[in-house]
Amino acid sequence: MIPHINTRTSGSGSRAALGIHCSLGHAGAWRGVAAALEDQVTLHAYDLPNHGQSGDWDGQGIMHDTATAMALRVLDGIGADPIDIIGHSFGATVALRLAIEHPGRVRSVAMYEPVYFAPAMADDPGFRTRYTADTSDFDAAIDAGDSVAAARAFNRAWAEGPAWDDIPDQTRAYMVDRIHFVRDSGPFLADDSAGLLAPGRFERATMPALLMGGATSRWAAEVNSAIARRLPRVTSHMFDGIGHMGPVTHPDAVAAVWSEFLARG
Secondary structure (H helix, E strand, C coil), X not given: CCCCCCEEEXXXXXXXXXXXXXXXXXXXXXXXXXXXXXXXXXEEEECCCCCCCCCCCCCCCCHHHHHHHHHHHHHHHHCCCCEEEEEECHHHHHHHHHHHHCHHHEEEEEEECCCCCHHXXXXXXXXXXXXXXXXXXXXXXXXXXXXXHHXXXXXXXXXXXXXXXXXXXXXXXXXXXXXXXXXHCHHHHCCCCCCCCCCCCHHHCCCCEEXXXXXXXXXXXXXXXXXXXCCCCEEEEEECCCCCCHHHHCHHHHHHHHHHHHHCC
């Protein structure tokens, strides 16, 4: 069942676009990017399941399937196929999946550090070993039922902002309440539950694609490279001095690269 979907619309540009945020975020994370491009893009962003004001995943099936179904429902409401899509982290994996499974609906796809680890794991088995070691504290906390410790470990791995104890109480509570979303993402992100790595799947995404990443991110270069090797028409950009949360921490820089990409196609 598709849960209730909350959306936010920003800007008044002639190009309609769909924005998909990262895990433990919400649609408002696109506020800065949308403001920078308000005359070029009308950005429709939605809250993922269990996030913002959208409803919760019911635990049936694969969670990524539900997040993708929600995106398709938002596209139906926009009614502007084909459409430009931008995604960040988990949201970028949904954007990639839309481009592969529904290429006729996607005019272009821009992704900032999609956390689709499966291609990197397929190309280099050592990547899975390194990733598992790097996230062992998160997994141990989840297995122990300690959501606070899991959220702290997740924040340490992915954020480049304030330390956990310096994050406002309300924000920390929001992250703790949703931390199991990260574990629920695993069947797609690491194990390719949708079968996108099957022969001929990536070749369907013939639209222009943009892969962005932050040079200070732990896994961006390897994961982005593995995805880029499979996309037919991809442009890559790495931001110096920026990390995984680039769309939030440096929205003007991300918007400038996305704007240039949009102008080419």
